[in-house]
Amino acid sequence: MVRVDMKKLINEPGAVVDEMLDGMVAAYPEALARLDGTNVLVRADAPVEGKVGIVSGGGSGHEPTHAGYIGDGMLDGAAAGEVFTSPTADQLGEMIQACDAGEGVLCVVKNYEGDVMNFETGIELAEMESDVEVTYVVVDDDVAVEDSLYTSGRRGVCGTIFVHKAAGAKAAQGGDLAEVERVAQKVVDRVGTMGMALTSCTTPEKGEPTFDLPEDEIELGIGIHGEPGIERTEVMDADSVTEHLTERVLEDLELDAGARVATIVNGMGGTPQMELFVVNRRLQEILGERDIETWDAWVGDYMTSLDMAGCSITLLELDDELEELLSHPVETPALTVRDD
Amino acid sequence: MAETDTQREAVLTAVERVTDRIAEEKGHLTDLDSAIGDADHGANLDRGFGKALAAVEDSEDDPAEIVKTVGVTLVSAVGGASGPLYGGSIMTASQELEGGITADSSVAFAEAYLKKVKDRGGARIGDKTMVDALTPAVHTYKKSIEEDELSPVTALSKAVDAAERGVRFTTPIRANKGRASYLGWRSVGHPDPGATSTLYIMEELLAVASEYCEGDVETDAEADQSPEETPGEGAE
Numbered sequence: 001m002v003r004v005d006m007k008k009l010i011n012e013p014g015a016v017v018d019e020m021l022d023g024m025v026a027a028y029p030e031a032l033a034r035l036d037g038t039n040v041l042v043r044a045d046a047p048v049e050g051k052v053g054i055v056s057g058g059g060s061g062h063e064p065t066h067a068g069y070i071g072d073g074m075l076d077g078a079a080a081g082e083v084f085t086s087p088t089a090d091q092l093g094e095m096i097q098a099c100d101a102g103e104g105v106l107c108v109v110k111n112y113e114g115d116v117m118n119f120e121t122g123i124e125l126a127e128m129e130s131d132v133e134v135t136y137v138v139v140d141d142d143v144a145v146e147d148s149l150y151t152s153g154r155r156g157v158c159g160t161i162f163v164h165k166a167a168g169a170k171a172a173q174g175g176d177l178a179e180v181e182r183v184a185q186k187v188v189d190r191v192g193t194m195g196m197a198l199t200s201c202t203t204p205e206k207g208e209p210t211f212d213l214p215e216d217e218i219e220l221g222i223g224i225h226g227e228p229g230i231e232r233t234e235v236m237d238a239d240s241v242t243e244h245l246t247e248r249v250l251e252d253l254e255l256d257a258g259a260r261v262a263t264i265v266n267g268m269g270g271t272p273q274m275e276l277f278v279v280n281r282r283l284q285e286i287l288g289e290r291d292i293e294t295w296d297a298w299v300g301d302y303m304t305s306l307d308m309a310g311c312s313i314t315l316l317e318l319d320d321e322l323e324e325l326l327s328h329p330v331e332t333p334a335l336t337v338r339d340d
Numbered sequence: 341m342a343e344t345d346t347q348r349e350a351v352l353t354a355v356e357r358v359t360d361r362i363a364e365e366k367g368h369l370t371d372l373d374s375a376i377g378d379a380d381h382g383a384n385l386d387r388g389f390g391k392a393l394a395a396v397e398d399s400e401d402d403p404a405e406i407v408k409t410v411g412v413t414l415v416s417a418v419g420g421a422s423g424p425l426y427g428g429s430i431m432t433a434s435q436e437l438e439g440g441i442t443a444d445s446s447v448a449f450a451e452a453y454l455k456k457v458k459d460r461g462g463a464r465i466g467d468k469t470m471v472d473a474l475t476p477a478v479h480t481y482k483k484s485i486e487e488d489e490l491s492p493v494t495a496l497s498k499a500v501d502a503a504e505r506g507v508r509f510t511t512p513i514r515a516n517k518g519r520a521s522y523l524g525w526r527s528v529g530h531p532d533p534g535a536t537s538t539l540y541i542m543e544e545l546l547a548v549a550s551e552y553c554e555g556d557v558e559t560d561a562e563a564d565q566s567p568e569e570t571p572g573e574g575a576e
């Protein structure tokens with residue numbers, strides 16, 4: 001049933017996730033496979049012999065997160081929940097087993113209560129049914145709020161992509177489970193993100209914006225589910241928004257002159273690339289003014305919130321190890337890094 | 341009938357009774373959850389227990405295995421955070437019953453269930469959650485069995501009373517955990533839906549335990565099995 005107040009390219013609201021996953025596999029048939037009867041996508045060649053498995057998962061609506069990062073050098077599996085809803089523990093358990101080649105599995109979990117509880121239970125299920133060794137890290141990079149509608153503590157947002165990248169590279173290089181976990185935690189400890197919204201987002205089931213944001217206002221510190229941010233202000237220009245977000249992240253990470261970072265200017269799903277690059281221009285100016293060196297700058301839609309317009313800024317403080325891991329070649333639907 | 345058969349029958353009866361009761365109370369639980377949550381507690385539990393019953397009906401497994409299957413099914417069929425809380429905790433605690441259902445193993449089950457709910461959900465007494473009904477119930481059950489040496493049915497009956505007081509306790513307090521906590525002071529004045537469904541489940545377990553322990557004779561099978569499910573299912 002299509003509602004007249006919602007113009008969307010969907011069929012049945014309840015079938016969106018299922019149809020999206022089939023469409024992804026159809027786009028990358030050589031790279032991706034769907035575990036039968038689940039909403040889990042895995043590498044077509046999973047489990048990869050001699051390698052620690054790296055898996056993630058979460059509610060849908062954040063594409064290309066997470067399945068878009070499945071591939072050599074990044075994730076082995078990704079579980080999709082319903083829109084903005086945690087995947088269920090039984091499917092997470094199946095994914096863990098499917099991605100275990102005997103070297104163990106690391107789960108990368110964004111900090112939301114439902115996600116954490118379901119991953120913990122999924123790990124228990126996998127351990128009951130096999131002798132897989134599993135560990136997990138919880139990503140909580142959102143510097144905006146301490147507690148939110150869906151979390152105790154900070155939310156996990158776009159910084160998760162750096163965790164996928166570093167842990168995936170370490171696993172591809174033959175790191176054991178403990179080393180892969182250490183690297184993932186190192187990223188978690190050094191990454192910060194702050195987001196903002198120009199508009200709300202529309203979930204397929206609800207068919208209307210999840211919150212009201214007047215035409216002349218924006219919301220700072222917003223999460224990736226349309227949950228409230230920390231401050232609602234009048235519309236500001238791109239440079240002012242960029243300064244607000246960047247200052248907050250810099251303050252949180254306590255970055256000093258001479259630091260080296262990787263940055264992401266992330267679109268929330270409904271933001272033109274043009275605007276993201278405008279934001280990135282000012283971000284790099286600010287870092288330059290503070291004598292902070294940007295080693296690499298990513299700009300694009302990495303962790304979205306359906307059709308929300310807005311962006312987030314992520315900074316990761318690098319050291320030689322992380323720089324080397326981020327440089328490791330990767331080939332996934334959403335991210336490609338090649339040997340220089 | 342062999343003891344294992346009796347225990348199996350009692351466990352299956354308990355699953356059936358709990359499923360029926362949740363179906364009856366579905367609307368009421370949803371109303372409670374509309375006031376302070378997202379209005380899906382009744383529907384989620386009803387769907388979950390419906391699938392759990394279907395999964396174990398006519399099962400020939402050991403009682404502990406049946407309880408585990410109920411837990412595993414609830415994990416996936418209830419979904420959200422309630423799946424791990426209700427189902428995951430039953431799943432873990434079912435290990436305590438592997439040697440058969442006795443007064444002692446039922447206490448161990450109840451304690452393991454409560455511990456898992458608290459560890460996983462992070463709620464403490466006074467946060468306005470299922471923990472407020474479950475904690476006094478489990479403590480009362482354990483003390484009644486281990487110190488007062490009451491029969492499991494009598495102990496369970498006291499545990500149900502304790503859970504009922506726990507539910508009443510949730511009404512005038514402010515939520516600190518779960519979705520209701522975002523309402524702040526507006527959560528005051530409503531009983532917690534999770535504590536309430538916990539009580540319903542325990543009441544059914546008591547009824548089944550009483551049937552199987554006629555005259556309150558201490559036959560291990562009956563008495564134990566109800567507590568085992570009680571904490572588990574009630575725990576969200």
